[in-house]
Amino acid sequence: MATNALRSLWAEPRPTNAPARGSRDWALVAALFCWSVVEVALREDLAPLALLLLAVLAVLGPLLWRRAHPLLAVAACFGTWTVVDSVRILTGSEGGMLNSMSAALILAYALFRWGSGREAASGLGIILLWLPITNVADPVSLWGAVAGYGFFLFAAALGAAIRYRTKIHIRDVDQAKAREREQLARELHDTVAHHVSGIAIQAQAGRAIAASHPERAIEALVTIEDAATRTLTELRDIVGVLRASQDTEFAPQPGMAEIQQLATDAQTRPSVTVTLSGEFDDLSPAVRAAIYRLAQESVTNARRHARHATRVIVAVTGEADQVRLTIDDDGAPVSGRAPAGYGLVGYGLIGMRERASLLGGSFQAGPAARGWRVEAVLPRNGAPG
Numbered sequence: 001m002a003t004n005a006l007r008s009l010w011a012e013p014r015p016t017n018a019p020a021r022g023s024r025d026w027a028l029v030a031a032l033f034c035w036s037v038v039e040v041a042l043r044e045d046l047a048p049l050a051l052l053l054l055a056v057l058a059v060l061g062p063l064l065w066r067r068a069h070p071l072l073a074v075a076a077c078f079g080t081w082t083v084v085d086s087v088r089i090l091t092g093s094e095g096g097m098l099n100s101m102s103a104a105l106i107l108a109y110a111l112f113r114w115g116s117g118r119e120a121a122s123g124l125g126i127i128l129l130w131l132p133i134t135n136v137a138d139p140v141s142l143w144g145a146v147a148g149y150g151f152f153l154f155a156a157a158l159g160a161a162i163r164y165r166t167k168i169h170i171r172d173v174d175q176a177k178a179r180e181r182e183q184l185a186r187e188l189h190d191t192v193a194h195h196v197s198g199i200a201i202q203a204q205a206g207r208a209i210a211a212s213h214p215e216r217a218i219e220a221l222v223t224i225e226d227a228a229t230r231t232l233t234e235l236r237d238i239v240g241v242l243r244a245s246q247d248t249e250f251a252p253q254p255g256m257a258e259i260q261q262l263a264t265d266a267q268t269r270p271s272v273t274v275t276l277s278g279e280f281d282d283l284s285p286a287v288r289a290a291i292y293r294l295a296q297e298s299v300t301n302a303r304r305h306a307r308h309a310t311r312v313i314v315a316v317t318g319e320a321d322q323v324r325l326t327i328d329d330d331g332a333p334v335s336g337r338a339p340a341g342y343g344l345v346g347y348g349l350i351g352m353r354e355r356a357s358l359l360g361g362s363f364q365a366g367p368a369a370r371g372w373r374v375e376a377v378l379p380r381n382g383a384p385g
Helices: 002-010 024-043 049-061 071-089 099-114 117-137 142-209 214-241 256-262 286-304 347-358
Strands: 272-280 310-319 322-329 362-368 372-379
Touching: 002 117, 002 372, 024 049, 049 071, 049 214, 049 286, 071 117, 099 117, 099 142, 099 214, 099 256, 117 142, 142 347, 214 272, 256 286, 272 372, 286 310, 286 322, 286 347, 347 372
Parallel strands: 272 310
Antiparallel strands: 310 322, 322 372, 362 372
């Protein structure tokens, strides 16, 4: 088992979400350069200037490439330092190195944060090879040597911990989005099943009365045509959002009428008030279900996380080409921010955002003047975005 774990770590690929080099990286390099200049100006117990310059460049340059090429950055820095310390040992030059060079810990962190398993292992070997050489060039006590190893191992462990925490977070977000896609697909599937059942009934009725009442048979054909058109639309929606085959139980899907059932009386805390305005007759079934699910999830979040909330207001407005849903509560989130699971990082809100996006709409959630506001805007036909 241990062999399999080591093999898995060795084969670990690089993370794919490494940020590009930006202004903060240049600011870091500039700050370290200024620190180094100040040390050179103020300290007298330093190694020869040429060696110091080479050591500074060995840190500052690789820092700019630490995410894109972590192993190359570590090899350039600590390889150069190995040469510098070897020269100091062979020439017997006195004086120490700059304290600003401790920024090399950032390279050890980046190696395990952004490098592959092979790169991390190889880079760690380079660092561990350099450490005993620098301890000879700058003799320290046993505890000092142990502390040096400890600092670099801690930086590496921190990089690995943040790497795997981010990996788990990305996986959880993807799972939340997948669950929302599958739920939406099941609801669309149920709607299609309802339409197909209606088509079958109308076809049977039309065949039964075709001989005696041909005009009524024509009416049945018109109904079948309309139902078939709606069914094709819903099938296209299913193809757009379905990611995995699921066994689906046929059941009526919630819609606008069920939203009103979210309302509660004044005795309940927080009380829920539901207001519907505008036209909802021609809404896509997927949009009807989505509006209900978004309202239901938002009300649940308010009850769980809106501290001291007394009222939740759900408002649905049917506009010319879209439907707008807003949910406001008068709670007081802790320290002016939403508690864990309630804010934009919560997986429930990630699923809500995904559902709105799949239907071509938009979703926003955040603090309001008083409490918390959720707002979703969906196109009336629910065209996938």
